[in-house]
Amino acid sequence: MSTQTISKSSTWGGGNSPFNVSYGKLMMWVFLLSDAFTFSSLLIAYGAIRYSYDSTPIEQIDALELKFAENVQEKFAPDVAETASHAATTLEHGAEHAAEHAEHFIPALRELGVFTEAQWPSPDLVFNHFPFAHGLHLPLIFVSLMTLILILSSVTMVLGVEAGQQGNQKAVSKWMLLTIIGGFMFLGCQAWEWTNFISAGARMWSNPYGPPAFAALFFGVTGFHGFHVFSGVVLNIIIYINNLKGTYAKRGHYEMVEKVGLYWHFVDLVWVFVFTFFYLI
Amino acid sequence: MSTAVAHAHTDDHHHHEESFISKYIFSMDHKMISKQFLITGIIMGLIGMGMSIAFRLQLAYPDTSFPILEWLFGSKWAPDGKLDAGYYMALVTMHGTIMVFYVLTAGLSGTFANLLLPLQIGARDMASPFMNMLSYWFFFLSSVVLLSSLFVETGPASGGWTIYPPLSALPKAMPGSGMGMTLWLVAIILFIASSLLGGINYISTVLNMRTKGMSMTRLPLTVWALFLTAVLGLLSFPVLLGGGLLLMFDRGFGTSFYLSDIYLGSAGALEHTGGSPVLFQHLFWFLGHPEVYIIIMPALGITSEIIAVNSRKPIFGYTAMVISLLGIAFLSFIVWGHHMFITGMNPLLGAVFLVTTLIIAVPSAVKTFNYLATLWRGNIRFTNAMMFAIGLVSFFISGGLTGIFLGNATLDIQLHDTYFVVGHFHIVMGCAAIFGMLAGIYHWFPKMFGRLMNKPLGYIHFWLTFASAYLVFFPMHFIGLAGVPRRYYAFTLLPEYGQWADVNVLMTLAAILGGIAQLVFIYNFFSSIFIGKKSTENPWEANTLEWTTPVERIHGNWPGAIPTVYRWAYDYSNPAYDEDFKMQNVPDESHVVELFETNTGTAPSTKDKPETETVSFFTLIRNWFKPRTV
Numbered sequence: 001m002s003t004q005t006i007s008k009s010s011t012w013g014g015g016n017s018p019f020n021v022s023y024g025k026l027m028m029w030v031f032l033l034s035d036a037f038t039f040s041s042l043l044i045a046y047g048a049i050r051y052s053y054d055s056t057p058i059e060q061i062d063a064l065e066l067k068f069a070e071n072v073q074e075k076f077a078p079d080v081a082e083t084a085s086h087a088a089t090t091l092e093h094g095a096e097h098a099a100e101h102a103e104h105f106i107p108a109l110r111e112l113g114v115f116t117e118a119q120w121p122s123p124d125l126v127f128n129h130f131p132f133a134h135g136l137h138l139p140l141i142f143v144s145l146m147t148l149i150l151i152l153s154s155v156t157m158v159l160g161v162e163a164g165q166q167g168n169q170k171a172v173s174k175w176m177l178l179t180i181i182g183g184f185m186f187l188g189c190q191a192w193e194w195t196n197f198i199s200a201g202a203r204m205w206s207n208p209y210g211p212p213a214f215a216a217l218f219f220g221v222t223g224f225h226g227f228h229v230f231s232g233v234v235l236n237i238i239i240y241i242n243n244l245k246g247t248y249a250k251r252g253h254y255e256m257v258e259k260v261g262l263y264w265h266f267v268d269l270v271w272v273f274v275f276t277f278f279y280l281i
Numbered sequence: 282m283s284t285a286v287a288h289a290h291t292d293d294h295h296h297h298e299e300s301f302i303s304k305y306i307f308s309m310d311h312k313m314i315s316k317q318f319l320i321t322g323i324i325m326g327l328i329g330m331g332m333s334i335a336f337r338l339q340l341a342y343p344d345t346s347f348p349i350l351e352w353l354f355g356s357k358w359a360p361d362g363k364l365d366a367g368y369y370m371a372l373v374t375m376h377g378t379i380m381v382f383y384v385l386t387a388g389l390s391g392t393f394a395n396l397l398l399p400l401q402i403g404a405r406d407m408a409s410p411f412m413n414m415l416s417y418w419f420f421f422l423s424s425v426v427l428l429s430s431l432f433v434e435t436g437p438a439s440g441g442w443t444i445y446p447p448l449s450a451l452p453k454a455m456p457g458s459g460m461g462m463t464l465w466l467v468a469i470i471l472f473i474a475s476s477l478l479g480g481i482n483y484i485s486t487v488l489n490m491r492t493k494g495m496s497m498t499r500l501p502l503t504v505w506a507l508f509l510t511a512v513l514g515l516l517s518f519p520v521l522l523g524g525g526l527l528l529m530f531d532r533g534f535g536t537s538f539y540l541s542d543i544y545l546g547s548a549g550a551l552e553h554t555g556g557s558p559v560l561f562q563h564l565f566w567f568l569g570h571p572e573v574y575i576i577i578m579p580a581l582g583i584t585s586e587i588i589a590v591n592s593r594k595p596i597f598g599y600t601a602m603v604i605s606l607l608g609i610a611f612l613s614f615i616v617w618g619h620h621m622f623i624t625g626m627n628p629l630l631g632a633v634f635l636v637t638t639l640i641i642a643v644p645s646a647v648k649t650f651n652y653l654a655t656l657w658r659g660n661i662r663f664t665n666a667m668m669f670a671i672g673l674v675s676f677f678i679s680g681g682l683t684g685i686f687l688g689n690a691t692l693d694i695q696l697h698d699t700y701f702v703v704g705h706f707h708i709v710m711g712c713a714a715i716f717g718m719l720a721g722i723y724h725w726f727p728k729m730f731g732r733l734m735n736k737p738l739g740y741i742h743f744w745l746t747f748a749s750a751y752l753v754f755f756p757m758h759f760i761g762l763a764g765v766p767r768r769y770y771a772f773t774l775l776p777e778y779g780q781w782a783d784v785n786v787l788m789t790l791a792a793i794l795g796g797i798a799q800l801v802f803i804y805n806f807f808s809s810i811f812i813g814k815k816s817t818e819n820p821w822e823a824n825t826l827e828w829t830t831p832v833e834r835i836h837g838n839w840p841g842a843i844p845t846v847y848r849w850a851y852d853y854s855n856p857a858y859d860e861d862f863k864m865q866n867v868p869d870e871s872h873v874v875e876l877f878e879t880n881t882g883t884a885p886s887t888k889d890k891p892e893t894e895t896v897s898f899f900t901l902i903r904n905w906f907k908p909r910t911v
Binding site for chain 1: 409412480484486488489497523554556563567
């Protein structure tokens with residue numbers, strides 16, 4: 001046949017991508033789908049184990065928070081005021097504080113029947129610390145800050161992708177750098193959170209706040225997510241360097257930025273779920 | 282290499298002289314990678330089969346000494362030529378793992394997805410040849426790690442291929458829970474990485490790289506099957522990854538995800554509390570059930586193709602075949618609980634899983650009847666591949682029927698963990714899939730190696746394998762119904778099962794016969810690579826695109842431009858044409874206006890949609906009874 005023919009059967013007819021994407025981007029989507037199932041399996045395992053325990057009754061949490069508001073220093077940690085007066089707070093100091101916390105605060109609450117082996121601890125009471133704010137009850141403030149940082153890094157990533165689509169090499173560099181910084185800040189926050197939790201006596205196999213599974217799942221799932229964030233930061237750095245070298249400018253398109261962007265947004269999205277299930281519920 | 286090929290891929294592979302390493306070892310050509318998968322799979326299959334013969338010997342003759350066992354496994358694991366009880370379990374575990382993952386998952390879909398996807402959709406290679414190569418090497422590494430566990434001091438994993446905790450979670454529970462189990466987990470995680478790399482590639486290739494005119498509704502059924510297999514693997518393996526990670530934490534870091542209130546004779550009461558072994562079973566079977574369809578679907582796809590080619594008839598009900606594949610793929614994700622009817626799951630949940638399980642019989646039956654309808658009144662050519670394809674249909678029916686027994690929660694209480702289950706899954710998933718794989722090897726051997734396999738030897742191989750497979754696995758149903766449990770290494774202390782000793786001997790002899798039959802195949806396979814009859818370009822007179830490529834199997838597949846597709850893959854014995862078959866790339870002069878328009882340089886008009894491909898399901902049914910003359 002001499003005449004050139006093309007298929008009429010719409011976009012799925014073959015000869016071009018039905019989604020009008022490159023295979024690389026499609027592969028990233030397919031990979032993310034798969035990774036979503038990995039995280040789902042971990043979160044479902046979390047749900048199955050968590051709901052085999054009783055929850056902390058809401059009245060108990062309310063009553064405690066009221067007491068915290070009255071006078072947290074006197075009642076539960078008499079030496080916190082003194083500690084706080086040492087304004088020169090170093091990281092080492094923070095660890096000392098956490099040890100005191102483990103010595104006084106947790107046993108006091110255990111006596112009150114709040115942190116028991118049979119009861120899943122309320123995240124409000126476990127994650128109530130903030131750097132340099134010893135002795136204050138600040139439930140979930142720190143983790144909210146972490147979340148905000150990660151979401152902001154998503155915003156900078158979007159702006160980076162946008163800059164790439166306009167072929168603006170300098171802007172891509174700027175936004176990628178900010179994204180990388182955001183990623184590192186998140187990882188740093190996570191390191192602080194882990195350090196704080198570990199100093200309070202939590203381990204993979206034991207947990208001063210109640211069931212060991214709480215700590216095991218916390219380390220397992222946030223660790224797995226943190227590993228993803230770390231991989232994302234590494235990828236971002238590679239892209240950043242490539243962009244500085246002008247690889248994408250030479251190539252004529254910034255699709256690689258878009259691909260790592262997809263991964264980065266996915267990791268953020270997963271954090272939203274981790275945050276919801278581990279902290280908010 | 283022609284300039285057209287080199288021109289076609291500017292990015293990935295420039296054509297230059299290839300060294301031995303880049304051509305045969307770290308090859309990025311999908312055809313070579315498929316051969317690597319196939320040969321690794323065959324070797325793993327021989328190892329797995331050898332293990333099964335070893336423990337079948339033990340079952341048939343529990344008191345007899347076999348010096349060969351001592352020679353093979355050493356005096357530690359087979360003192361005086363009799364298998365150690367723990368080592369029997371280890372062999373069963375390794376046999377299951379090797380066969381399920383390494384032979385029937387990687388060996389089957391790895392081989393044929395790599396070989397057929399680019400060739401049948403009309404692509405030069407996979408979307409990412411590099412990831413494809415990585416996929417094979419992860420698989421290879423995984424095989425090495427798994428086999429290395431045969432050589433550690435405490436022996437390989439021995440808790441069954443389903444690695445249920447607590448035996449798998451407590452390294453000190455028994456010898457096989459130690460190093461062997463760790464290596465098992467490492468091997469499987471590498472395997473998951475391999476399957477992920479492969480699956481991403483297969484899916485992207487099928488979606489993105491089809492040639493002009495190759496719409497989804499014109500894909501050969503092999504491509505549909507392999508594509509959906511990749512989707513299943515992509516979505517189910519990560520769940521095992523999650524479960525496996527938690528299991529590793531339990532083993533190494535003292536967590537209790539799957540452990541609770543355990544008393545060990547050697548260590549007393551353990552401190553683990555709060556975990557649930559059933560959680561692991563859920564996570565495992567969420568992979569485990571799609572996994573059996575990952576195994577069988579490529580075999581079903583291969584069979585569809587081979588039966589149509591060798592019946593010289595269009596596949597009966599193409600659309601129904603695709604829909605049934607989609608149905609099986611979807612349903613396979615919501616039936617995993619039927620493996621767990623007796624774990625203490627809520628009976629209501631059991632009823633739900635019962636219903637979804639039995640619904641799978643519908644698409645499975647659609648496929649079976651379509652095979653039979655394709656064969657009916659066909660001008661059948663009994664090639665070796667066709668024999669094995671028909672064998673698959675036989676196994677799929679007989680194994681599928683016993684699946685209906687097992688899917689019933691109440692019956693399962695009696696049948697669970699008996700030889701009935703062993704017989705069922707070996708026939709429906711083991712034999713059927715192996716037959717599909719062998720059919721595929723006989724059929725596409727010319728495309729892989731440029732030569733034909735020896736036909737008489739193929740017949741001998743088929744009949745011996747077919748007979749021995751039924752002789753091994755069919756009696757298992759009867760002893761299973763009588764209550765004989767699986768995973769016992771000897772029944773000498775249980776006199777009520779003693780009456781089945783003769784049956785065990787029969788099954789073992791049949792298994793040895795089956796093993797000998799595979800040696801015929803091995804000889805045929807490897808000798809045909811070198812001395813087989815030279816093949817022509819299209820030895821089976823098939824329609825699909827892979828038979829338009831030259832026998833020399835060049836890198837890039839087609840020396841010139843990639844062929845354009847004008848029709849579906851099953852135009853056999855069409856009364857409208859003089860020829861017996863019309864290949865997909867042959868334009869149809871009379872119908873060209875309906876399906877294609879000349880390229881006028883404008884975008885294809887959306888108004889005049891094409892006829893919904895050449896044949897729809899109902900048209901086929903209607904046309905079926907019409908006289909076959911023009």
